[in-house]
Amino acid sequence: MSSASSSSKLCYNSECKELKSERPRKGWRLRTGDYAELCDRCVSVYEEGRFCETFHLNATGWRCCETCGKQVHCGCIVSSHAFTLLDPGGIECMKCARKNVLWKKEEVTSS
Numbered sequence: 001m002s003s004a005s006s007s008s009k010l011c012y013n014s015e016c017k018e019l020k021s022e023r024p025r026k027g028w029r030l031r032t033g034d035y036a037e038l039c040d041r042c043v044s045v046y047e048e049g050r051f052c053e054t055f056h057l058n059a060t061g062w063r064c065c066e067t068c069g070k071q072v073h074c075g076c077i078v079s080s081h082a083f084t085l086l087d088p089g090g091i092e093c094m095k096c097a098r099k100n101v102l103w104k105k106e107e108v109t110s111s
């Protein structure tokens with residue numbers, strides 16, 4: 001009775017033709033509030049933060065972090081949590097952004 005239309009057994013990654021495992025692993029958050037369900041291979045790539053550089057290298061929307069120069073796929077929902085927009089323009093990866101927040105907090109508490 002269950003139709004295949006509601007949930008696919010295939011990995012959510014359109015570049016990947018693998019079947020998901022019995023217990024699909026969660027990837028990035030979708031706009032619906034659900035999570036992309038990925039096969040084991042893709043989820044480990046995602047968790048290492050290499051999903052975009054593995055599957056989207058030829059896509060447009062890559063920008064560099066203003067601080068460390070790391071490439072971030074800004075035109076992509078997968079990386080939408082991985083950078084912040086800077087006030088003067090440009091972007092900063094989360095690693096650098098977090099560092100800056102910590103610095104600011106320290107300044108506030110120590111004064």
Ligand SMILES: [Zn+2]
Pocket residue numbers: 011012013016017018038039040041042043
């Ligand atoms: Zn996959």
Ligand SMILES: [Zn+2]
Pocket residue numbers: 051052056073075076077078079
């Ligand atoms: Zn991407």
Ligand SMILES: [Zn+2]
Pocket residue numbers: 065066067068069070092093094095096097
């Ligand atoms: Zn950075």
